[in-house]
Amino acid sequence: MNFKGYALALSAASMTVAAGFASAAELGDTSQPIKLAVNEWTGQHVTTHIAAGMLEAAGYDVEFVSAGMMNQFQAIADGDIHATLEIWSSNVSDEYAKKIEEGTVVELGDLELNAREGIAYPAHVAEMCPGLPAWEALRDCAMQFATAETLPNGRLVDYPADWGTPGADRMAGLDLPFKAVPAGSEAALIVELRAATERKTPLLVTFWQPHWAMSAYDVKFVDLPPGEEACFTDPAWGPNPNAVNDCDFSPSRIFKAAWSGTEETWPAAYEILSNYTLAVEDQQPMMGAIDVDGGKVEEVVAAWMAENEAKWRPVVDAAIK
Structure with a gap:
């Protein structure tokens, strides 16, 4: 599955780059596709396909790799997958922390969904x-x-x-x-x-x-x-003095991560994925268009990108121009 056809159809109009983005970076090895993890839920599919569209608009080839959310991190550490775009802090595996500590997986910052x-x-x-x-x-x-x-x-x-x-x-x-x-x-x-x-x-x-x-x-x-x-951590905290987890979920942080070799191999792609954010007001209607209305994720995301170029194009331009 490839997003290139949709990305190339988008307008390439130059836009003012938002403040705070880094200066332009090299594309790196464009002979290799960048492999993005696709996990089990629709919102993650939307998030990942938008990222793919941005990368392809910058000049990269992208491949999607189906991967379980809890067990994807070994594949990322091995470089078989290059990035995963929607990790929920309240439901991340211990394996993630191990890979971060050993330096084979690196964090790319918050996606900024209100979760x-x-x-x-x-x-x-x-x-x-x-x-x-x-x-x-x-x-x-x-x-x-x-x-x-x-x-x-x-x-x-x-x-x-x-x-x-x-x-x-x-x-x-x-x-x-x-x-x-x-x-x-x-x-x-x-x-x-x-x-x-x-x-x-x-x-x-x-x-x-x-x-x-x-x-x-x-x-x-x-x-x-x-x-x-x-x-x-403390059983004495909360209404049950004999157990932990006697409370709500921790406030959720949603973030991104990549193979440690991503920045060196594709500097501009690393910058794009690091600066990429997505608002719940944008993601949620696309999820409905897919799961309720039966739309294909590629087509729903492509339509959103064509109509909302001002929300993503500055990130791409900042990385490559």
Whole structure:
């Protein structure tokens, strides 16, 4: 899959470079394609395809490589993948920290999406569990969420297994009578939200924003104790004196990373990816156009880039002119 056809169709009009960008860099080895990781969720696809369009507008070839979010970092460290563009701090593997420490993976700065993760429910569920959004309400109405698979506990639909177990961690930390059942994929999470909304049935789910489903299904977050650092290290902190994770997610930071050889091999590409940011107001409608309206990610992103050149072209121009 290649973005070049779309990127070349974009206007090459010169624009004023935003303040703070570095001076122009060399393109480097344009005989090699730059390989970008494609992870499991639609927002990441949008983020990555925009980055690809920017790189190709600068004169690079780009390849997409399917990679699991939790296990991609060895491939990046080995130079088999050159960058990953949407890492969530609240759900990053220990392997990432190891690769950063050994210097085989380097961080590229924040993507600057306004993000949040948490335990969530469609708005109609508040009628079935009086007291929501307060987390304590879940203790008294857990049976409303129970299934044959989880009895006598309620059911929490957690992230797919290879994304980690954040929902299960919070049920244990807060000593709530819920069993976390991992979803098979992001699509499976959406199926759960759609079905619960259409049938007006109870659902508790681990979810995040930005995501088009937050507005489509009127999804609300449970109010959990603040996700302060002490919550994750000191059992004495928080409402459960015998456990960690008795709190909300840490405020999410979304950032980018690359193979350590990226800057030397493609200096301008490294600069472009480092300076690349994306607003939730831009990403979320594109996600809806793909997941709800059935658009192809390449076409949706290409249309956005053609209509919003002022938002990305200065980053490219600053790196190559």
